[in-house]
Amino acid sequence: MVTPAFRRISECFVKPHRPTQVSNQICNLTPWDIAMLCAHYIQKGLLFKKPSTLVHQHHFIDKLLENLRHSLSLTLSDFYPLAGRLVTRKTQDPPSYAVFIDCENSDGARFIYATLDITISHILSPIDVPPILHSFFDHHKAVNHDGHTMPLLSIQVTELVDGVFIGCSMNHAIADGTSYWNFFNTWSRIFQAHVQAQGHEYEVSTSHQLIHNRWFPNDCSPPINLPFKHHDEFITRFEAPFLRERVFHFSADSIAKLKAKANSECNTTKISSFQSLSALVWRCITRARSPRYDQRTSCKLATNNRSRMEPLPEEYFGNSIHLVSAETTTGELLENGLGWAAWKLHLTVANHNETVVLQFLKEWLQSPLIYELGRFFDPYCVSMGSSPRFNVYGNEFGMGKAVAARSGYANKFDGKVTSYPGREGGGSIDLEVCLSPDNMSMLESDEEFMNATSISIIPDVQYQI
Template identity: 70%
Template sequence: MTISDILSPIDVPSIVQSFFDHDRAVNYDCHTMPLLSIQVTELKDGIFIGCSMNHCIGDGTSYWHFFNTWSEIFQAQGNNISITRPPIHKRWFPDGVSPILNLPFAHQDEYISRVEAPKLRERMFQFSSQSIAKLKEKSNAESNTNKISSFQTLSALVWRCIMRARCLPHDQITRCTLATNNRSRMEPSLSNDYFGNSLYAVGGVTTAGELLEHNLGWAAWKLHEAVANHSDKVVRDFFDIWLQSPFVLQPARIFDPYSVMMGSSPRFNMYGNEFGMGKAVALRSGYANKFDGKVSSYPGYEGGGSIDLEVCLSPDSMSALESDKEFMDAVSLSYQLH
């Protein structure tokens, strides 16, 4: 198998999932499996590095902090190794809360689900910095503001176009949820080097009809407000509610088929890692946490503010999205491998 065999097909080949050692594992499996696993797959003309990390250890911010630090140690080649950003391992807990928590479960089946994803198409879409800048200018102009960010605009575009592709009833409730880092929103703030889980899901809610009757700026402003209103109080209120009635997050049971979940972040330093083989040519992910409407964002290969989106949809919805003019007009041609 060659690099081209992985990157040339329109859809991400399912064999990519086997390049990750913890394929189909859930967090609970850490009782018998490693918390971290690195699988190196040798292709005919390249190397695929698959890193699997148990989510109990950390979130996406911590995952890429680890990867960046590992790269930094490698590049030092054993000479004067000095980590630029030492991880902070002391776990944060609300005042007066013990690190030892008793969960109200009698059996693991009450909080563990091994749900096999339905048949999905998984495709990468590239958005150039120029295309994103045009979208951002458009959405801010339509909302008569300058506060809407590039990512909020792109998320709004994805939300609108996927809902149109699904042909939902006019009154169907739909959400666009963004995975949001809590660290900078805490008071006092947590360091970005805090190694653990500190994220929350925020987003906009409306009906499918209202979403499509309004313009891009209207949808983007809804997402902007959700992000802007995410505060220390929101985080602590969530913890208070959770402590009164603890639950274990099971994404497959939470996200409905009428919504979109935006995960990962184009701000993570993904292409800056170096392990003696030069810059990576592409990014791909494994099986975990994929369902109809899950979208993961990565920095674009060419940099400069470009963004790549990994979109998971049912086959019918993906075909409709590929024919959506508003969406495809914003998509850029894939870069060519040399």
């Protein structure tokens, strides 16, 4: 079989269009940011269908690239830390290692244009997500600490025969999922306003003022000094084993049934849709793994701290997430029903409040911890990342609504589950599940799990020309 020809056509750097006085400052990193230095960049992207009347016209892609670059420059005026680089200040006696963002001395964000001679069907038709998706993103296998020498933001536009994939690699020590999609949504709005203005003057601002002042707990004066002499003392690089990646679709009706079942079994109305779905995934993946009944297992949920911290609005730019964990034995998890597992997850989320967050930060400052993927997640955990609440399909770049959302190589391991809203909306959810080949085969044979899934139908849509 002949491998499709992937070609990187061009590369440039994009700086903020209107540098502001504040953007010439140094941004210190918080404990939440620093803890992510070993993790990979966030790699998420959107697949669009080319407007049918323009598929074979070269000026379409030229104009698209021009508009993307210009609107990116305008967007970086608001999200200026993404155009910077990481820098480190070290001392030897006593040893200390402080990392922060230099927002001024940088080439800016990287912008790449590439081509690949395949169609949208080559991406969406296979049962498993094809590995070629990894080439749609820059910073392959890079960890966030590499932001000292690599751009903190890299956009790659890959032109297919009948589609365009816009992939974004963003340093996870700079931003979390909320900040990531806030950037993407803002970029889309500015792109549309730029195109509609047709060269005339216009102004587009973020829907809400971004909060760039990094939040630090009481009695913590930045910068935070890590007790190290060299990054080799705390930076490790995680290589994922061979995994199967598959996207499972859950319709709004299926989600509603899971939620009703979970709440009914527990005689409550407090269990959420996502907690019910997470409980199903936790039970079914654990069953697929066939561990001993006394084996401990956990389900970790990425939780946004903004809604739990009074001074932190949704517009706070940076990391503000925490992994909460529900734990039990395999025997208890499988002998009890969906509602039992969902209630454990509900209590875990409900008990995560400001007091818990502040206690975690206090302990972290006493003994700084850098998350290492190879050690942080055990072989029997299920980790639910991202969120179906993110505005993924509200992003349009002159090609209408995206056909699908996909991710790259980054931060994947056996048991990692990434959630997206379903394309049709209405409460539907897509889950990107990563498992070893044997475990994925067992999951595909699990009647409880497969009966809850459905086929995601991508309808023909009208595109803006």
